[in-house]
Amino acid sequence: MFESAELGHSTDKDTYRQAVPALRAELLDAQLDLLELRQFAVVVLVNGVDKAGKGETVNLLNEWMDPRHIQTWAFDAPSAEESERPYMWRFWRALPPRGKIAVMFGNWYTQPIFERVDRTSKKAELDKRLDDIRRFESMLAQEGVLLIKFWFHLPRDAQKARLKALEKDPRTRWRVTERDWRYYNLYERYREVAGHVLRTTSTAAAPWLIVDGSDANYRALFVGRTLLSALRRRLDAASQHWTPRLSVAPLPPRVDGLNVLDALVRQDMKRKDYDDQLERLQGRLALLSRSPAFRTRALVLVFEGMDAAGKGGAIRRVVGALDARQYRVIPVAAPTDEESAQPYLWRFWRHLPRRGKVVVFDRSWYGRVLVERVEGFCSEADWMRAYAEINDFEDELASAGAVVVKFWLAISKDEQLARFKERESEPHKHFKITEEDWRNRDKWDEYSRAVCDMVDRTSTEYAPWTLVEADDKHFARIKVLRTICERLEAALG
Amino acid sequence: MFESAELGHSTDKDTYRQAVPALRAELLDAQLDLLELRQFAVVVLVNGVDKAGKGETVNLLNEWMDPRHIQTWAFDAPSAEESERPYMWRFWRALPPRGKIAVMFGNWYTQPIFERVDRTSKKAELDKRLDDIRRFESMLAQEGVLLIKFWFHLPRDAQKARLKALEKDPRTRWRVTERDWRYYNLYERYREVAGHVLRTTSTAAAPWLIVDGSDANYRALFVGRTLLSALRRRLDAASQHWTPRLSVAPLPPRVDGLNVLDALVRQDMKRKDYDDQLERLQGRLALLSRSPAFRTRALVLVFEGMDAAGKGGAIRRVVGALDARQYRVIPVAAPTDEESAQPYLWRFWRHLPRRGKVVVFDRSWYGRVLVERVEGFCSEADWMRAYAEINDFEDELASAGAVVVKFWLAISKDEQLARFKERESEPHKHFKITEEDWRNRDKWDEYSRAVCDMVDRTSTEYAPWTLVEADDKHFARIKVLRTICERLEAALG
Numbered sequence: 001m002f003e004s005a006e007l008g009h010s011t012d013k014d015t016y017r018q019a020v021p022a023l024r025a026e027l028l029d030a031q032l033d034l035l036e037l038r039q040f041a042v043v044v045l046v047n048g049v050d051k052a053g054k055g056e057t058v059n060l061l062n063e064w065m066d067p068r069h070i071q072t073w074a075f076d077a078p079s080a081e082e083s084e085r086p087y088m089w090r091f092w093r094a095l096p097p098r099g100k101i102a103v104m105f106g107n108w109y110t111q112p113i114f115e116r117v118d119r120t121s122k123k124a125e126l127d128k129r130l131d132d133i134r135r136f137e138s139m140l141a142q143e144g145v146l147l148i149k150f151w152f153h154l155p156r157d158a159q160k161a162r163l164k165a166l167e168k169d170p171r172t173r174w175r176v177t178e179r180d181w182r183y184y185n186l187y188e189r190y191r192e193v194a195g196h197v198l199r200t201t202s203t204a205a206a207p208w209l210i211v212d213g214s215d216a217n218y219r220a221l222f223v224g225r226t227l228l229s230a231l232r233r234r235l236d237a238a239s240q241h242w243t244p245r246l247s248v249a250p251l252p253p254r255v256d257g258l259n260v261l262d263a264l265v266r267q268d269m270k271r272k273d274y275d276d277q278l279e280r281l282q283g284r285l286a287l288l289s290r291s292p293a294f295r296t297r298a299l300v301l302v303f304e305g306m307d308a309a310g311k312g313g314a315i316r317r318v319v320g321a322l323d324a325r326q327y328r329v330i331p332v333a334a335p336t337d338e339e340s341a342q343p344y345l346w347r348f349w350r351h352l353p354r355r356g357k358v359v360v361f362d363r364s365w366y367g368r369v370l371v372e373r374v375e376g377f378c379s380e381a382d383w384m385r386a387y388a389e390i391n392d393f394e395d396e397l398a399s400a401g402a403v404v405v406k407f408w409l410a411i412s413k414d415e416q417l418a419r420f421k422e423r424e425s426e427p428h429k430h431f432k433i434t435e436e437d438w439r440n441r442d443k444w445d446e447y448s449r450a451v452c453d454m455v456d457r458t459s460t461e462y463a464p465w466t467l468v469e470a471d472d473k474h475f476a477r478i479k480v481l482r483t484i485c486e487r488l489e490a491a492l493g
Numbered sequence: 494m495f496e497s498a499e500l501g502h503s504t505d506k507d508t509y510r511q512a513v514p515a516l517r518a519e520l521l522d523a524q525l526d527l528l529e530l531r532q533f534a535v536v537v538l539v540n541g542v543d544k545a546g547k548g549e550t551v552n553l554l555n556e557w558m559d560p561r562h563i564q565t566w567a568f569d570a571p572s573a574e575e576s577e578r579p580y581m582w583r584f585w586r587a588l589p590p591r592g593k594i595a596v597m598f599g600n601w602y603t604q605p606i607f608e609r610v611d612r613t614s615k616k617a618e619l620d621k622r623l624d625d626i627r628r629f630e631s632m633l634a635q636e637g638v639l640l641i642k643f644w645f646h647l648p649r650d651a652q653k654a655r656l657k658a659l660e661k662d663p664r665t666r667w668r669v670t671e672r673d674w675r676y677y678n679l680y681e682r683y684r685e686v687a688g689h690v691l692r693t694t695s696t697a698a699a700p701w702l703i704v705d706g707s708d709a710n711y712r713a714l715f716v717g718r719t720l721l722s723a724l725r726r727r728l729d730a731a732s733q734h735w736t737p738r739l740s741v742a743p744l745p746p747r748v749d750g751l752n753v754l755d756a757l758v759r760q761d762m763k764r765k766d767y768d769d770q771l772e773r774l775q776g777r778l779a780l781l782s783r784s785p786a787f788r789t790r791a792l793v794l795v796f797e798g799m800d801a802a803g804k805g806g807a808i809r810r811v812v813g814a815l816d817a818r819q820y821r822v823i824p825v826a827a828p829t830d831e832e833s834a835q836p837y838l839w840r841f842w843r844h845l846p847r848r849g850k851v852v853v854f855d856r857s858w859y860g861r862v863l864v865e866r867v868e869g870f871c872s873e874a875d876w877m878r879a880y881a882e883i884n885d886f887e888d889e890l891a892s893a894g895a896v897v898v899k900f901w902l903a904i905s906k907d908e909q910l911a912r913f914k915e916r917e918s919e920p921h922k923h924f925k926i927t928e929e930d931w932r933n934r935d936k937w938d939e940y941s942r943a944v945c946d947m948v949d950r951t952s953t954e955y956a957p958w959t960l961v962e963a964d965d966k967h968f969a970r971i972k973v974l975r976t977i978c979e980r981l982e983a984a985l986g
Contacts, residue, residue: 055818059813059815062812062813063809066805067822068808068824070817072818072820072821073818081574105818312559312561316556316560320552320556323548323552324552324560324563325548325565327560327565328564329560329561337830338829338830362561
């Protein structure tokens with residue numbers, strides 16, 4: 001992995017001075033094209049051995065290009081706001097919008113590597129995390145993010161010499177800490193772990209690029225030119241309306257008429273039973289959400305369903321049991337322009353709850369495999385990969401302690417018609433029915449097909465779907481509340 | 494202040510049951526109108542005596558209205574991310590966009606009141622903060638935010654009885670803490686401080702509304718109806734295209750041709766001097782920004798100037814001295830749609846630096862009194878009040894430890910023309926010149942007038958303007974760097 005980087009590359013002063021002006025001009029050019037095109041974002045990861053010139057090189061990039069459109073992020077230990085959410089939350093927060101460049105020091109690789117070097121994590125744990133990272137980066141690539149990963153390398157002797165030299169000069173002495181020497185002593189182990197990480201996370205879309213950090217001129221030209229060629233190649237492709245080629249295997253055809261939605265049978269509940277059970281279940285949920293055990297967990301509720309399926313009514317019965325300080329309802333509508341400039345899941349990550357809190361999504365990330373699929377708002381390749389991306393996302397939520405409960409409120413086509421007509425006739429509910437609702441209704445079968453695929457492909461042990469027979473609103477609300485209580489009880493033990 | 498609230502109001506069960514359905518329907522209606530109109534946001538503050546039913550009432554509001562469009566915020570002790578920024582930062586983060594309602598428990602009043610009750614702040618400090626709050630709330634009102642402030646009151650005996658009753662019941666015992674009893678013992682002092690706070694912050698636009706918290710039915714109807722009438726009144730006014738009436742005193746006319754811009758005399762600097770000084774000043778700034786003393790401060794730089802004044806070039810020379818991990822450059826362009834739905838200063842608050850960090854604004858909040866004034870993008874009343882609002886904003890920054898340095902890069906009309914022509918002729922710089930630049934140039938005199946007013950009205954001891962003679966780029970960059978170094982040195986001591 002590090003062979004070429006240990007050859008002792010160097011660039012003499014004259015060559016360097018001659019090369020820089022053209023490189024700067026071209027980098028600046030590429031950056032402006034990126035900004036003007038606004039078609040993709042660039043994420044540059046900077047990792048590697050201490051004192052191999054990471055900071056110096058990034059400072060130089062900022063000097064060469066327009067610093068107004070580069071965001072540089074350094075991640076130290078997570079803050080309280082960060083540590084109460086899934087591991088990847090703070091990196092999602094730092095993703096650049098299309099047209100911009102983000103440089104990330106201390107990114108998603110840092111903690112997994114250091115924990116393995118320090119032996120606070122097992123080999124299997126590291127491999128699980130690398131697997132997560134591979135899938136995350138593949139998602140970024142599919143979303144159009146250009147990901148460039150630099151690893152700054154120094155041979156052991158060179159690192160030692162660098163540390164000694166810095167210590168000797170009173171002006172730079174402060175840059176060498178005890179921690180630096182501790183990790184210098186772990187050099188061989190660090191090299192071994194890094195080699196493993198780099199090999200298993202070098203993919204066609206985002207290979208690791210090893211930088212020989214021993215000579216400042218060489219490494220600056222290497223990083224600058226690598227960045228330039230990656231940018232330029234992608235810009236050229238983009239201007240030719242190139243889209244990533246993906247081979248999409250078609251979903252299997254339906255052979256018979258059986259499906260999970262049609263298999264549901266209408267369930268009714270009497271008003272009196274409803275009133276009784278509502279009160280009992282709300283009380284149960286109130287206690288659960290206020291229990292000490294819940295303070296280290298979080299609750300993420302997802303409500304999906306055809307128009308007029310009763311999502312709003314069900315949500316009100318759920319939050320009626322909660323303290324208003326504790327929950328937030330997120331009605332999912334068209335993305336804002338800040339959201340459209342980001343990878344698809346970004347607008348959901350920003351709403352994730354802290355510990356002890358509840359977030360209710362009224363419609364959700366499943367829009368990708370429902371409305372966007374049916375209406376053709378995204379390509380088949382996009383919604384096909386979304387199943388796995390969504391499963392990964394919910395896995396991260398669950399691993400961070402959130403209880404994820406997902407409901408499909410299922411109504412029949414006849415019941416929907418009855419509710420539409422009722423809404424049209426009552427002035428109070430009139431606002432709830434639009435032209436679009438009628439148009440969606442015409443595509444009932446396509447939506448049903450999409451729902452069945454969604455349930456098949458995203459019902460997981462950590463975030464199963466609950467199909468709710470919703471022709472009778474009372475029955476539906478009680479089933480929703482009971483499911484939440486049961487899932488919480490199982491989780492809180 | 495609390496006289497009427499101590500009369501022992503109560504509403505019997507039947508009256509309450511009869512009144513609720515109509516109130517709910519009307520509240521929901523008003524909420525929908527608010528959402529559809531998207532013309533103003535609503536902020537409801539909930540403060541008062543412990544155990545006076547604050548939480549219960551807010552839960553009820555969420556039940557009565559559509560919880561998807563109410564955001565409820567509870568502020569405890571500030572997190573690290575919050576405490577490293579000005580006091581108001583977390584409240585700005587929580588402001589709702591137009592069309593939505595935010596309910597805030599534990600808002601900007603909480604800390605000033607408790608610190609005074611605990612005697613950790615002096616009377617004069619409290620009064621300073623109340624003054625800040627009055628100006629902040631007046632800004633919100635001018636920005637169209639409907640602010641409704643509820644104070645939940647309980648007489649001392651009633652509070653004691655409530656605490657005892659909660660303690661007696663095993664299901665509610667957990668709700669009574671030692672802290673509750675401690676503050677119960679301070680009841681008289683709390684009442685006295687609260688009375689003072691309420692009196693001095695009750696304004697015509699946002700008076701305090703005292704809620705008698707002793708009876709649950711009464712307080713629910715009181716809060717619901719008060720909220721409804723405030724919403725309805727404002728909605729009616731909005732639908733009649735009503736705008737707040739403000740009497741604006743005109744700025745004084747110019748009697749002679751003297752102004753601070755014309756008083757500037759071109760300054761030149763030789764290339765050699767420039768190179769020498771640049772290196773020295775960048776070194777000085779590098780050391781200052783890395784000094785331990787800077788870790789508890791922050792640096793906010795503002796660059797303004799006519800088109801082609803050299804802002805970008807100056808910024809690059811400044812950040813060239815900084816570590817890329819430490820600074821962020823914010824190029825200010827048209828607001829995003831999320832930003833347009835908020836009070837004017839919101840989009841700048843979101844970028845404020847933590848301790849030890851630098852934020853560079855390439856154009857800034859001064860757009861309000863420059864381009865927006867000249868182009869008529871906002872009313873005279875809006876930009877006239879902006880001077881005071883901006884001064885308050887920068888005062889908050891400075892009080893939180895930030896060093897605020899503001900530059901006006903002044904070029905002559907001739908120099909601008911020369912630079913425009915140069916940009917047009919060089920393919921590399923062509924992107925930098927647009928139709929709009931030529932149009933702005935036609936309004937040179939109006940812009941100059943706006944700049945002079947701006948400097949007169951927003952140059953404060955805590956955030957003075959530095960006018961930079963910028964016809965010679967070298968001179969300008971050196972003056973910028975030297976000013977930053979001097980301001981930092983003075984601040985770091």
